[in-house]
Amino acid sequence: MSRLAGKTAIVTGGARGMGEATVRLFVEHGAKVVIGDLLDKEGEALAKELGDAAIFIHMDVSKEADWTKAVAAAQSLGTYNVLVNNAAILLHKSIIDTSAEDYLKVVNVNQLGSFLGIRSAIEPMKAAGCGSIINVSSIDGLHSSAGLSAYSSTKWAIRGLTKNAAIELGQYGIRVNSVHPGGIYTNMGGAEFLSEEKMSEMIYADFPIPRVGKPIEVAYVSLFLASDEATYSTGSEFVADGGWFTGMRREGSPCS
Ligand SMILES: NC(=O)c1ccc[n+]([C@@H]2O[C@H](COP(=O)([O-])OP(=O)(O)OC[C@H]3O[C@@H](n4cnc5c(N)ncnc54)[C@H](O)[C@@H]3O)[C@@H](O)[C@H]2O)c1
Numbered sequence: 001m002s003r004l005a006g007k008t009a010i011v012t013g014g015a016r017g018m019g020e021a022t023v024r025l026f027v028e029h030g031a032k033v034v035i036g037d038l039l040d041k042e043g044e045a046l047a048k049e050l051g052d053a054a055i056f057i058h059m060d061v062s063k064e065a066d067w068t069k070a071v072a073a074a075q076s077l078g079t080y081n082v083l084v085n086n087a088a089i090l091l092h093k094s095i096i097d098t099s100a101e102d103y104l105k106v107v108n109v110n111q112l113g114s115f116l117g118i119r120s121a122i123e124p125m126k127a128a129g130c131g132s133i134i135n136v137s138s139i140d141g142l143h144s145s146a147g148l149s150a151y152s153s154t155k156w157a158i159r160g161l162t163k164n165a166a167i168e169l170g171q172y173g174i175r176v177n178s179v180h181p182g183g184i185y186t187n188m189g190g191a192e193f194l195s196e197e198k199m200s201e202m203i204y205a206d207f208p209i210p211r212v213g214k215p216i217e218v219a220y221v222s223l224f225l226a227s228d229e230a231t232y233s234t235g236s237e238f239v240a241d242g243g244w245f246t247g248m249r250r251e252g253s254p255c256s
Helices: 017-028 040-053 064-077 100-128 149-172 196-203 215-226
Strands: 008-012 032-037 054-058 080-085 131-136 174-181 237-240
Touching (some): 008 064, 008 100, 017 080, 032 064, 080 215, 215 237
């Protein structure tokens, strides 16, 4: 169970949802983890539960100075060599109703936040001689849906940024990949409004895997990418979407 022995990671948005599942799984596999989030209560409770393996820092990923703090925290735990750019916000508004301010708010957290995270990781990971940067995009970085102009634009941007960073940083032993979750049962995925069973039944019944995804199912993809099992993967897209992007089962068709 030590697929991440010797690794020290920063997981942004690590206080809840997929970030929390990633933090727990990384620690279970021997990593030290900095949990960076705006949610102090949740983040501190999680760090306390995980003991010496984790620390929480209050951080806003869109603020450059907070990245300096996060990197220093990682270096206080060990050799900083894994970054999961997971923090994001969602905005559901049609283009006509999206103000410039709305749009930039999403860009600042999702897109600029990931860029700042990558930039601040370069020197420490170069010095470490290796690193893995995992950028959490979305299925909406592969296609889009109505009402997601700002969110989807940032998730496509993260995919492009991933490829650019992979090209620039591979020579230093730093791998950069994107992860594309489909519908996952978290606050962002609507968990406040529907039970997991009801959500699966109402929204995901026609999907190849006919249920909503679990945060741990995405965390396992990040675990692979963070580990030395993934040393020849960079600039690539790793999808965990229950087959959403592949197509739907249709009522009345064979095997539906
Ligand atoms: N849930 C889904 O269905 C789904 C699908 C595709 C992609 N994603 C992506 O997965 C990632 C995790 O999402 P989730 O579903 O766990 O969402 P979530 O809302 O449960 O968690 C997001 C976390 O990010 C933190 N955060 C938000 N803004 C921040 C900031 N400026 N600085 C630091 N932390 C900040 C939040 O406090 C929260 O803890 C996101 O990148 C999201 O876009 C989610």
